Amino acid sequence: MEIDCDVLVYGGTSGAVGTAVEGARLGLRVLMISPSEHIGGVQIEGLGATDIDGQVEFQNSPSVGGIGLEFHHRISAAYGRSQKLETVLKEGIKDPSVWRFEPRVAESVVKNWLGEFPNIQIIKASISPAKAVDKSGGIVTKVHLSNGLHVSAKIFIDATYEGDFLASAGVSTTFGREASSVYGEMLAGVRDETIYGQIEVSIDPYRTPGDPSSGLLYGISSEPFGTPGMGDDHLMAFSFRLPLTDNLDNQLPIYKPEGYDASHYELYRRHALAGGRLYTPIVRIPGSKTDIVGCEAPLHLDLIGMNDGWADGSAEKRMEILERAALFTKGLLYFYTSDESLPLPFRKEWQRFGYPLDEFPDNNHFPRMLYIRDGRRMVSDYVITHHTAARDGGEPLVHDPVAVAYWPPDTHDARRVVRDGRVQNEGFIFKDKNNKWKPFGISYRSLVPKRVEAMNVLTPTCPSSSHLGYGSVRIEHQFYELGQACAIAADIAIKQGIPVQDVPYDTMKKELLSRGAILDASKVGVPSFPDEGLK
Template sequence: MLSKNFDIVVYGSTSGAVAAAIQSAKLGRKVALVSPQEHIGGIQIEGLGATDIDNQAEFQNSTTVGGLALELHRRISKHYHRLLRLEDVVMTRTKDPEVWRFEARVAEKVIGEWLDEFSNIELIKGALASKKAVIKEGSKVLGIKLTNDQIVSGQMFIEASYEGDFLAAAGISTTYGRESSSTYGESLAGVRENTTYTQITASIDPYNIPGAPSSGLIHGISSEPFGTPGDGDKHLAAYSYRVPLTDVPSNRMPIYKPNGFNPAHYELHRRYVKSGGKLYTPNKRLPGGKTDLIGSEAPLATDLLGMNDGWATGSLEERQRILDETALFTKGLLYFFISDESLPEEFRAEWSRFGYCLDEFEDNNHFPRSLYIRDARRMISSYIITQHTASLHNGEEPVSDPVTIAYWPTDTHCVRRILREGKVHNEGFIFKDGFRWRPFGVSYRALVPKREEAGNVCTATTPSCSHVGFGAVRLEHQFYGLGQACANACDIALREGISLQDVPYEKLEKRLLEQGMILDVRKVGAPEFPPE
């Protein structure tokens, strides 16, 4: 198929891709938005409606929401007839988490209409044809080959997938998994000595035949050894489906028994309850009377520990297998919650009040089409965001080239469910844990690769971070800020005929401030900690 040539090529289906494409179009550029997914908007259109904005007791991070991220929320609030409320919240710096929440169907509608406003954005559906699908001449990327045989050429390229597939195919340095604590001197890195958040405290016999290790472990427990605290590995933070459920009868499809349901896969949950463990029940917190299942509401919730290993570098076929397996397990878990007689009757009755939302994901039997990809590849550049970047005490000096503010604790979900000293153990969660953290400016240098690897590529969603550092960056509204920054940097580089590494920060900063971005970390507030 003939090549199409663009000023800026954005690869991805995420929030960062949306922001990068829209900002590029606003600057008058001819833009290709190459979406490997049929639906565009990332996890915001797949169920994450309870955003990580102002939802924690000890801090208010809505003070960092500006630029296109704020415009998105204005458009969503207009749909819900609450725009005046949002504007008052922004103006008075009021903490109001509900005004930032939305339904997946509404986010997809708003984003679709927003993209349609720009005739200079060409939407191209297609994934990279292979792991070597990037056409390159020296350190300059020329184009990409897609699975439909189309070649998309451009002057500048923005990686905006969750997985970093474009970076890897372009030969740009990436990593995935957990570094050791010695790699960057991070106390939170690697295998966790103490995982307290959502830990299993009930005593559970882990073997298929109780008391018989030779019978093997029940489903969901890995036979991998615990390992040495601080050691690195290639495990990923658990993914989950952010499933909207509702108890509104007119919009409810009852939870059903999925084809392939295997009741043995939930034996761990049966034994957990029998041992005194508590499962959780749905919590409505979205417009339309809907839930937003996070995945980590309890030690045994919908987080899929270990089931996403292989996603980061997997082929399209391997990722589809993971999607199929995790969707079946999650649907089966919900059916188990309403039907298994080992569970308390009142618990089953509460879950039975809820069902899938008839007005969501109509092309996928009302179940999300994608997992929440919390953790995959990350670029490794000359500057790396680490635990120290987010540290309140003895941390790095604030960066001189911020392009958005990361205002969130270092946050990674558990990576494994294993045996530790004979007990079932969830390992790997990092969230607060007594760590004195701070908001920080995300450096422009974290968005551009090493000079010798590519001069016309930057990333909105896979910045140069350690595993711990990425946990503070990976929020959707922060990806909007990074996408907006990438678009402006590409435009400046094109106008001046320079590489992205040479974009003058003062010019980028001026633009971002004019576009309503928040860049001064001194003005956004700070988390409150108890006295030391």
């Protein structure tokens, strides 16, 4: 069966929603192809404690604008707190609570929002693994779907976290960590010193203590540490953004999952016995619920090294990783509540919590998808790097911003290895003494491929960036705003009959500003650095 549209949006993420809604408002015929049954990205899978105004060192709410801010207006309306949000915005108040929400509320808001536009058609399918894309020269003409549909469009937009469409369309992509030599990024590649979230106690890494021949404990890689600054294919750790609740009336108690293997948590047991720092849940989103990030303690819910193969993996490979990650995470929660080697107060605190009965009813109240922090990234003529975000000696502000990235280069650990006989996490960069950063404008050039590769393709979620550069861009409200920019660019390209590379920025800028977009990074404030306050 053949279908045609103006704009094909591939993906079910926040970036896909932002693109589809703005495209529909512009009068375009939008077809959203979502490989996932549930649309809205990680925000409907547990990320309710948003990355807005939650850090001591900075207030980034002044950078939230356009359709990203509209999403939060709709969320606040659903909670009956619109006046509170208006006050926070008008008076410049730093209040993280007004930006937070439950996954079920976010999904309802997204569903209703998309439903307002009859010119948005949604199909739940994926691109064909055999032959996905037809091209003529640098023009993509048709996409073939796994359900047998063939879709023609004028503009194609990859709004996945993984860049699957880009790769199928022959657009240059990469994944993993570049060597520091590729873009001259001091913090790139294997980190000689990982400070944030590091294991602080000595743990014997071997199944039989002191016996290397017995093999390493589950969760520790046998890979050599390597040379600092070298690149690799590892992704930053995924995790489930886990909402639990301490409301007994809305709670499925934490249970022992089928397939539980106590030996998989021996590393955690030894860490606790050695006095390692432990984490207990914190209620921080509405509905008496948590949003467990995964990295709040050196050994916690970040699934370090368990996502190898995801970025370019088949659907079957990704499902295998997802199921293994879900079993491990459910098992870890059961371990926290039941293993007698753990401190009793710690166990009792975890026992207060359970899976919320009003979330994820189709998946036994557990998130259906991982937080995909890292996948493929486009490689185009312009690349966002650590220099783009660097405060001292970094790049000047770009001349074609379509949104502002107000977040530090943030990459979770990529590996857990043995170094000098000790278990170490490796790769986390966040609140690093060498990571002095600034907000920056996200260049339109980072959303468009090389002209020779594709002239009618855009991406809001896999922009041309290094591993470190992407660490500042990969924030959900920013994906909404980049989706809005992609839709505006698509509309201009279609109306003027030009490649996306030739969309006049002044025209885009006018349209974005009329929609409340924030484009000037010099006016949103700057982070503070506690160590500098001591000088």
